[in-house]
Amino acid sequence: MINWKVRFSNRLWVISFITQLFILVEVMLVGAHAVGLTDFQLTEEIKGWGFEVVNALFGVLATLGVVQDPTTVSLSDSEQAKRYKKPRSSL
Structure with missing residues (x-):
């Protein structure tokens, strides 16, 4: 059985779910017009306008820290990231 409470507490899953809902609505509108x-x-x-609105919304949410870092358990930075003096190099 799916634990919806756990899924909806994961912000990355919720953002993905909302994005997929937009795709579903688009497909349904196109299909309704076709028939x-x-x-x-x-x-x-x-x-184009719809995609711009969604991108702007998620940009604001990411800036506010609502979009979760998948490498941490919560919304806060990890203890390792808190000790950085400058961004860590990926190389």
Whole structure:
């Protein structure tokens, strides 16, 4: 059985889930228009605007620290990261 409480407490999973919901809504709107259920049509301008809004939202959330670092258990920095004087080189 899926433990939804645990899934929704993981911010990375929630962000992925929300993104997938946007994709599902887009596909449903395109399909509804294709079979004649609605006159609404997703144009490239609407799609572009939607992606810009989502990207801006997640950019703000990341800046605020809401997007979790997957290498830590919580939203805080690890003890090792707190001791850095400058960003650690990836090389």
